[in-house]
Amino acid sequence: MTKRTSAKYKIDRRMGENIWGRAKSPVNRREYGPGQHGQRRKAKLSDFGIQLRAKQKLKGYYGDLTEKQFRRIYGEAERVKGDTGENLIGLLERRLDAVVYRAKLVPTVFAARQFVNHGHVLVNGKRVNIPSYRVKEGDVIQVREKSKQMALVIEAQASAERDIPDYLEVDGSKLTVTFTRTPTLSDVPYPVVMEPNLVVEFYAKN
Structure with missing residues (x-):
């Protein structure tokens, strides 16, 4: 069983989005990030930062999977014929x-x-x-x-x-x-925009 190392709402705060669409999410009250520097103006993310954020958001949504678990699922999605991003969503939803x-x-x-x-x-x-x-x-x-x-x-x-x-x-x-x-990305009712294509780009470069 995967050990959850952080409270689920800390994931929301870190992402700056209510990723599960829950009424209790702290993002509904505080849109800025956690910590003493959370209210500072956000720096513009690099391409790497955008791709990393997309991966963290998708990984967090499914119960904050470990990097090892998520990377293994991605590897399977990559080996299956078809669009890797769509395959990734299908495997996660299964x-x-x-x-x-x-x-x-x-x-x-x-x-x-x-x-x-x-x-x-x-x-x-x-x-x-x-x-x-x-x-x-x-x-x-x-x-x-x-x-x-x-x-x-x-x-x-x-x-x-x-x-x-x-x-x-x-x-x-x-x-x-x-x-x-098995659903495709458009079938899945995510409360926020998920971008598996950016996850594919992240792993392709790193």
């Missing part, structure tokens, strides 16, 4: 924790990782406790019967903060999700 979060079974992507890790999720009827497990088209993901009344599940179901994308078929009464297809 992570089990991402599907659990996207289907509104839990309120945050960090909660999704813990939820999966603690064995509350079944894939095609079998318990899977690996957040990075890669789902396939047609896979059915469901919340374990004993876990359906957990407070965070009920909270997520009642939340109006997020919409469920059309590449997931969700049965809210049974808490089951069918992963119907």
Whole structure:
């Protein structure tokens, strides 16, 4: 299990954007960066800085993945035929924790990782406790019967903060999700602009 080294809202502050679109994000109140120098005028970013920021934002969005994890996923995206940026998004969205979060079974992507890790999720009827497990088209993901009344599940179901994308078929009464297809960038309901093309440029040069 990946160790989260910083509070999730620190990622928002560092990026200067509400990357999960949450009402509680500190960026909604303070648009400047953290720390004593956060209110200074921002210097113009270099091309490297812009590409690095795009990578950090995408990496942070999926639960602040480690660089090793993210680089491995990128390497897979690069080897698959087609657009590397689109492939990268598709692979990230096929992570089990991402599907659990996207289907509104839990309120945050960090909660999704813990939820999966603690064995509350079944894939095609079998318990899977690996957040990075890669789902396939047609896979059915469901919340374990004993876990359906957990407070965070009920909270997520009642939340109006997020919409469920059309590449997931969700049965809210049974808490089951069918992963119907691998999405492209335009299919994914990111609250902020994600630029995987800049991530590709970053790794191509570094």
